[in-house]
Amino acid sequence: MNTPFAPGMHLLIDLWGASHLDEIDYVERALKQAATACGATILSVHLHSFGKNSGVTGVAILAESHISIHTWPEIDYVALDVFLCGNSDPHRAVPVLHEFFKPKKMKVTEAARGKEIQII
Amino acid sequence: MNTPFAPGMHLLIDLWGASHLDEIDYVERALKQAATACGATILSVHLHSFGKNSGVTGVAILAESHISIHTWPEIDYVALDVFLCGNSDPHRAVPVLHEFFKPKKMKVTEAARGKEIQII
Numbered sequence: 001m002n003t004p005f006a007p008g009m010h011l012l013i014d015l016w017g018a019s020h021l022d023e024i025d026y027v028e029r030a031l032k033q034a035a036t037a038c039g040a041t042i043l044s045v046h047l048h049s050f051g052k053n054s055g056v057t058g059v060a061i062l063a064e065s066h067i068s069i070h071t072w073p074e075i076d077y078v079a080l081d082v083f084l085c086g087n088s089d090p091h092r093a094v095p096v097l098h099e100f101f102k103p104k105k106m107k108v109t110e111a112a113r114g115k116e117i118q119i120i
Numbered sequence: 121m122n123t124p125f126a127p128g129m130h131l132l133i134d135l136w137g138a139s140h141l142d143e144i145d146y147v148e149r150a151l152k153q154a155a156t157a158c159g160a161t162i163l164s165v166h167l168h169s170f171g172k173n174s175g176v177t178g179v180a181i182l183a184e185s186h187i188s189i190h191t192w193p194e195i196d197y198v199a200l201d202v203f204l205c206g207n208s209d210p211h212r213a214v215p216v217l218h219e220f221f222k223p224k225k226m227k228v229t230e231a232a233r234g235k236e237i238q239i240i
Contacts, residue, residue: 070203
């Protein structure tokens with residue numbers, strides 16, 4: 001039987017001209033507040049710092065999927081993605097992330113995950 | 121000065137009709153082998169099982185970014201993403217993931233991250 005189903009919405013968020021990109025505690029607060037703004041349940045947060053003036057990489061694992069972050073302070077660039085399954089709205093993370101990292105330019109790309117017809 | 125820069129390639133991978141989706145140890149092996157196939161360095165792996173016959177969610181944090189996975193065994197669907205910065209090629213993960221989860225249908229979507237002109 002073919003049945004449509006929709007596991008969720010995945011946002012890819014690029015920030016240019018962003019700030020605080022080598023501050024791991026600051027990045028952790030940003031992820032937690034972004035998750036909270038979405039109404040998501042945080043299962044765990046795992047971040048790795050590559051050192052002073054270097055990038056931070058990691059993820060908040062959510063009951064509703066995840067938020068990942070990778071920062072390049074040497075070029076003031078951040079790559080994030082916010083994937084929330086079900087009816088949760090990842091767009092609610094966007095203003096929170098903008099407020100934390102204060103980018104001069106932001107791009108948000110949407111990918112609807114699992115929006116195909118089930119094949120079995 | 122405007123300078124082009126390219127932090128990396130991000131693949132969104134959807135699998136339908138996939139197998140082994142509630143087996144957390146199996147999922148962990150899949151992520152590790154996918155990372156290894158890409159020549160990536162695994163910093164840590166964090167997975168959460170929602171229980172028997174339920175999904176597995178989590179991430180492998182890499183020195184080169186991440187691989188995430190979220191499984192829905194009730195509909196035989198998996199959402200993965202593989203993000204590798206620099207010259208690493210995330211496409212090398214695809215046949216490994218296909219071999220592990222044996223989907224009946226697979227979709228791979230590419231997103232080049234940070235491929236814009238730097239604005240500052």
